[in-house]
Amino acid sequence: MSHPAHYREAHPFIFVMTHWINLIAMVALAFSGFYIHYPFFAGFMGVARGMHFFFMYVLLINLAVRIIAAFFVKSATRLGSREVDTDIKNWLPQKLNRHQLIPWIKYYIFLKKDHPIGAKYGVLQKIAYIATVPLTLAAAYTGFAIYAPVMDWAFFTAGTDAVGGPMNMRIIHYYLMWAFILFTAIHAYLANVEGFSPSRLIFAWKEEEGLQFDAEGKIVGGTEH
Amino acid sequence: MAHEDHDVIYDLLAARGVSRRDFLKYCGSLAAMLGLSQAFVPEIARAINQGAKLQPAVWLNGGACTGCTESMAQADSPDVATVVLEILSIDFMETLSMAQGQDALDAAEAVFEKEGEYILIYEGSVMKGFDGNSLRIGGKTGLEELDHAAPGAAAIVAVGSCAVDGGFVMAAPNPADATGVQMYLDEKGISTPVVNLPTCPVNPEWVVAIVVDVLLLGSLESGAILDKLDRFGRPKYIFGQTIHDNCPRRGHFENGNFVSEFGSEEEALGYCLYKVGCKGPQTYTNCPIVRWNRRASWCVEAGAPCIGCGSLDWVDVGAPFLNRHRDLPLPNVGNTQPGVIAGVVAGVAAAGLVAHGLGMKATGRMDGGAPYEEMKEHDRKRMKKGGGK
Structure with missing residues (x-):
């Protein structure tokens, strides 16, 4: 089948690290968050809260590092290519993705037989990844708004009053975690459903040969495997 | 403070079986509640002593269960609080006034004529539904009564959650269109200062604190009381920290020792009530410090999870009271x-x-x-x- 090559240039090592840190932090936050929501076994509340607050900072600092690095680190901007450009190009509109939203949707709902041409991140994929940034910030805001040391700051009470009190803020925070869980489930599914090469690359930084593409999205070489 | 100043108050207290020592201890706890240093104890004692000048007050009952009246009436046994509360000359109170009928209404009217001098204590919600006819007294609607009484008051003390934001009366579906005093006055453009004392019912200790602070230490005249209120018009010294912050069961919370069901061994051990729906973490009152029923105990100490009655919209955001989260009303599905x-x-x-x-x-x-x-x-x-x- 038509498996693109997965080269290290797609995910430079720093992004392999930030991805790992995100994963660990989110698992820790979701687990401790569920525990704080409803302590399902005894003797862990102090640790759970400590974990939650610690990994909250880890996640936020990691997000800042990831965003700053996007402006300084070079990475491949299309599939199956070692050609690199500044990473932020991956997060802005790209020529390869133009007019491709509808074809992607049709592909995913089986109304289109062939794989749409796309940049390293296809249209829907890019939207989903970028959405994790406001999602993280919203989780942070709603979390701080129910975090005793800062919940009385006007910046947070304004939001708390707007949503109708700390109970509603707590429920929004809880739902944002579910949004993350849904994102992660869909992300893990789509990243691996056509083969595990993306996972081998992002987790173990292991390359795999496959098709190579040019800037027009045409296959220019590489081997099927 | 000269010794002779003491006479009146100590005679009063002695008649009630309260010693000078008890009195000063009480003043100490009041100072703590008001956020004042213990150096203010003599001043509070002096203020109470000199507070012999009666402050005219009217107690109006809106839409509520009269539980706040009941709660205040519990301050009846010999105790300093009653001495302080007697500084308020409550000339009209629908439930407890000696006078009846036109005599009672005349008494209220006499107070309303002292514009800018009287304190209006309002218990219960302001029911706007049915053109205000949910509540009628002396041939007038409750709304007309409030419209008449509010503008001339030196200050309004909204006692209990109903008076603050409508309380349980405004819980969904709120047929009487109940709201709080402050909210109603804002709609009407009446700018009399309102001090909100939520909880269901109100704790008499807080009324004592307000009487001492506002009337005796003069924070109403100086305007200082307004700086002491939070964004919901509640005194910060009473409603500034959560129940969770000061809870005697907090250690069990941090240790992860929870009550999962009532009647269990964990409950007997006095573990944290978080899992059975305690709303302490989001409820801002000083109940754990001041406690209730003449500082005897309070909900969580007595074994019941906090139901968050000091919060705004407390019924809808707190129910079901034994669950961690509130219910969300979904169309066609229900809660x-x-x-x-x-x-x-x-x-x-x-x-x-x-x-x-x-x-x-x-x-x-x-x-x-x-x-x-x-x-x-x-x-x-x-x-x-x-x-x-």
Whole structure:
């Protein structure tokens, strides 16, 4: 089948690290968050809260590092290519993705037989990844708004009053975690459903040969495997 | 403070079996509540002593259960609080006035004539529904009564959650269109200062604190009381920290020792009530410090989870009281716990992914996906239109 090559240039090592840190932090936050929501076994509340607050900072600092690095680190901007450009190009509109939203949707709902041409991140994929940034910030805001040391700051009470009190803020925070869980489930599914090469690359930084593409999205070489 | 100043108050107290020592201890706890240093104890004692000048007050009952009246009436046994509260000359109170009928109404009217001098204590919600006819007294609606009494008051003390924001009376579906005094006055453009004392019912200790602070230490005249109120018009020294912050069971919370069901061994051990729905973490009152019923005990100490009666909209955001989350009202479904909604959404999503995976398998895309298109659909269509360019 038509498996693109997965080269290290797609995910430079720093992004392999930030991805790992995100994963660990989110698992820790979701687990401790569920525990704080409803302590399902005894003797862990102090640790759970400590974990939650610690990994909250880890996640936020990691997000800042990831965003700053996007402006300084070079990475491949299309599939199956070692050609690199500044990473932020991956997060802005790209020529390869133009007019491709509808074809992607049709592909995913089986109304289109062939794989749409796309940049390293296809249209829907890019939207989903970028959405994790406001999602993280919203989780942070709603979390701080129910975090005793800062919940009385006007910046947070304004939001708390707007949503109708700390109970509603707590429920929004809880739902944002579910949004993350849904994102992660869909992300893990789509990243691996056509083969595990993306996972081998992002987790173990292991390359795999496959098709190579040019800037027009045409296959220019590489081997099927 | 000269010794002779003491006479009146100590005679009063002695008649009630309260020693000078008890009195000063009480003043100490008041100073603590008001956020004053213990150096203020003599000043508070002196203020109470000199507070012999009676402050005219009217107690109006709005839409409520009269529980706040009941709560205040509990301050009846010999105790300093009663001495302080007697500084308020409550000339009219629908439930407790000696006078009846026109005599009682005349007494209220006499107070209302002392514009700018009297304190209006309002218990219960302001019911706007049915043109105000949910409540009628002396041939007038409750709304007319409040409209008449509020503008001339030096200050309004809204006692109990109902007076603050409508309390349980405004819980969904709120047929009487109940609201709080401050909210109602804002609508009417009446700017009399309002001090909000939520909880259901109000704790007499807080009324004592307000009487001492506002009337005796002069923070109403100086305007200082307004700086002491939070954004909901509640005194910060009473409603500035959560119950959770000061809870005697907090250690059990941090240790992860929870009561999972009533009647269990954990309950007997006095463990934390978080799992059985305690709303202490989001309820701002000083109940754990001041306590209730003449500082005897309070809800959590007595073994009941906090139901958050000091919060705004407390019934709708607190019920069901024994659950961690409030219920969300869903159209056509009814009240549902947020976790149930999340579980259903996640289940549907998981089923969707499995179904999609089966589709991917059936279309043979699992091994590397479908072959890539040679050209974008958009470009292909354009070429067709443009004659094959």
